[in-house]
Amino acid sequence: MVSLRFPFLFSQPKRPNDISHATTSRSFSATTVVACAFAAGAAAFSGIAVAQKTTNPKHSFLQNAMDLLLPNHSSLPWGSLSLADTSLTVVESKNGVSFPSVVFQSRRLLGMGLRRKSILGLKNIDVYAFGVYADDNEVKKVLGEKYGKLSISELKENKEFKGDLMGGDIGMTVRLQIVYGKLSIRSVRSAFEESVGSRLQKFGGPDNKELLQRFTSQFKDEYKIPRGSVIELSKDQGHVLRTRIDGKEVGSIQSKLLCRSILDLYMGEDPFDRQAKEEIESKLASFLQK
Numbered sequence: 001m002v003s004l005r006f007p008f009l010f011s012q013p014k015r016p017n018d019i020s021h022a023t024t025s026r027s028f029s030a031t032t033v034v035a036c037a038f039a040a041g042a043a044a045f046s047g048i049a050v051a052q053k054t055t056n057p058k059h060s061f062l063q064n065a066m067d068l069l070l071p072n073h074s075s076l077p078w079g080s081l082s083l084a085d086t087s088l089t090v091v092e093s094k095n096g097v098s099f100p101s102v103v104f105q106s107r108r109l110l111g112m113g114l115r116r117k118s119i120l121g122l123k124n125i126d127v128y129a130f131g132v133y134a135d136d137n138e139v140k141k142v143l144g145e146k147y148g149k150l151s152i153s154e155l156k157e158n159k160e161f162k163g164d165l166m167g168g169d170i171g172m173t174v175r176l177q178i179v180y181g182k183l184s185i186r187s188v189r190s191a192f193e194e195s196v197g198s199r200l201q202k203f204g205g206p207d208n209k210e211l212l213q214r215f216t217s218q219f220k221d222e223y224k225i226p227r228g229s230v231i232e233l234s235k236d237q238g239h240v241l242r243t244r245i246d247g248k249e250v251g252s253i254q255s256k257l258l259c260r261s262i263l264d265l266y267m268g269e270d271p272f273d274r275q276a277k278e279e280i281e282s283k284l285a286s287f288l289q290k
């Protein structure tokens with residue numbers, strides 16, 4: 001269950017790297033002010049104070065109000081919406097982390113999840129919350145012809161579609177927001193070594209040590225990763241994986257295999273968060289319905 005966040009009370013401080021955040025802000029500011037006023041009034045009137053994360057969000061009265069006032073909002077995953085006066089963010093339900101609804105001008109939030117990791121097999125810690133983004137126009141351009149006639153449920157059963165989503169030349173971003181407070185850059189490197197390494201092996205065989213090393217060596221000792229840090233892994237045109245830490249680009253590598261391996265962690269057969277993967281797939285399939 002997630003709480004419905006009302007304007008001004010719960011918006012998070014803006015991070016300087018949220019370029020896209022600011023872009024979103026501009027385009028939504030006028031409507032969000034109206035929507036917030038309407039939504040607050042509607043909730044008070046109807047006694048609805050809490051919105052539950054549901055697969056059919058249209059059951060919510062507030063959601064209906066949002067449908068009227070922000071016609072495009074249904075493209076957002078229904079965590080909880082924080083409609084601050086200057087930005088539109090979505091709150092990840094398990095850890096309360098805010099994600100911008102759009103990054104890099106055109107990449108829309110598909111779904112959010114949580115990465116848990118066990119330490120020495122003793123206890124599980126929440127390491128980071130993540131959001132996965134894609135450019136809906138690129139999804140349509142690359143996959144529309146092949147899959148445009150299939151329904152969402154057909155697409156969700158279609159393995160080839162999933163492979164094409166991860167392997168196609170479609171702009172996507174995975175945004176990791178660190179929630180664990182004691183993370184060293186060494187542990188980030190070794191976690192990537194393990195997770196990305198296993199995927200490189202799965203899709204590309206054993207001869208990809210150098211590629212893995214190029215990727216992990218981007219996370220240099222000098223970088224600090226306190227709680228709240230943001231690591232962005234963006235797949236740009238031509239299968240270029242661009243890595244940013246708190247908005248600063250730390251490297252880029254052109255490799256279809258590496259891009260595919262990164263996406264597989266969040267959308268593949270054995271994802272870190274299965275519920276997030278479902279959300280992501282549904283949203284991607286919905287892009288092809290229009």
Ligand SMILES: CCCCCCCCCCCC(=O)O
Pocket residue numbers: 115117119127183187188191192195196
């Ligand atoms: C103490 C646990 C340290 C885990 C650090 C994970 C940091 C980012 C790694 C991203 C890839 C992954 O989740 O495996």
